[in-house]
Amino acid sequence: EAAVTQSPRNKVTVTGGNVTLSCRQTNSHNYMYWYRQDTGHGLRLIHYSYGAGNLQIGDVPDGYKATRTTQEDFFLLLELASPSQTSLYFCASSLLGGEDTQYFGPGTRLLVL
Amino acid sequence: QQQVRQSPQSLTVWEGETAILNCSYENSAFDYFPWYQQFPGEGPALLISILSVSDKKEDGRFTIFFNKREKKLSLHIADSQPGDSATYFCAASYNTGYQNFYFGKGTSLTVIP
Numbered sequence: 001e002a003a004v005t006q007s008p009r010n011k012v013t014v015t016g017g018n019v020t021l022s023c024r025q026t027n028s029h030n031y032m033y034w035y036r037q038d039t040g041h042g043l044r045l046i047h048y049s050y051g052a053g054n055l056q057i058g059d060v061p062d063g064y065k066a067t068r069t070t071q072e073d074f075f076l077l078l079e080l081a082s083p084s085q086t087s088l089y090f091c092a093s094s095l096l097g098g099e100d101t102q103y104f105g106p107g108t109r110l111l112v113l
Numbered sequence: 114q115q116q117v118r119q120s121p122q123s124l125t126v127w128e129g130e131t132a133i134l135n136c137s138y139e140n141s142a143f144d145y146f147p148w149y150q151q152f153p154g155e156g157p158a159l160l161i162s163i164l165s166v167s168d169k170k171e172d173g174r175f176t177i178f179f180n181k182r183e184k185k186l187s188l189h190i191a192d193s194q195p196g197d198s199a200t201y202f203c204a205a206s207y208n209t210g211y212q213n214f215y216f217g218k219g220t221s222l223t224v225i226p
Contacts, residue, residue: 033213042202042218045135045155058213090156099145099206102214104156 003027005051005103006091012111019078021108023091032074033099034058034066036087043090049074050097081112116140117205121216127225132190134220136203143183143205147214148177148188151200158203161188193224 004025013019025032027071033048045058047066055066063085078085088109092102118137126132136146144165149157163170163177163186170177174193179186190197200221204214 040218043216045213048213092156097213101159102146104158106154106156 004091004093004103006089006108008108009039009106010109010111012113013081014113015082017078017081017112019081019110021076021078021089021091023074023076024072024104025074025091025093026072027093027095027103028071029093029103030071031094031100031102032068033092033094033102034064034076035090035092036060036076036085037090038087040076046076068090078110081110083112086110086112089092115218116143116215117200117203117217119201119203119220121220122218123221123223125193125223125225126193128193128195129151131140132193132197132222132224133200134188134190134203134222135185136187136206136217137183137185138215139184140205140207140215142207144213145206146179147204147206148175148176149202149204149216151219153199190222193222195224195226198222198224 007022034046035043044060050070068074091105094100094102128158147162148160150160151157154189161172161175175189176189200219204218206214
């Protein structure tokens, strides 16, 4: 089964702080995704990538940057964190994108005070 | 606009009953519908999926019923077990263009022993 890891698992920062969430997949998948999950909203796509150096905008990209440094590693950057970005963040990967199965990491819980 | 809608938001059934989770969608171009299961503290994981060319898909106790004309589908969980208590997400995609799923907001299922 595909392995997706995320770090940190929990993070607390203050408004205006700088946060980087990390995701690594070890299954040579081409596509990687960042989602946020909030009560009443389900899963919402922030950014995704289909390979190293590539970045695609998702449905809720405002306030977020992302970078895919290698095929394995995908980072989500919050450069000026705001309380509205308090959420549970999931990374996922899939081999082919589209209708291919996405494998999710365990999530990172972020609290912005 | 919410592309995928789920109901009910939460559902409680007794052990042994059949749980029915509903999903509807807007875009008639969607042709693939996965259901993801999420346990507390974990990321979602693919449970079962169906292509729009089929009207039914079974996998053990889990069955998807699909009505293309009405743009509706449902997940039936037969002989529900306490271990089925989780949040279930319906998702939809099409195999061109947007390389991602549209997720519903989820249904939280509780199975009482």
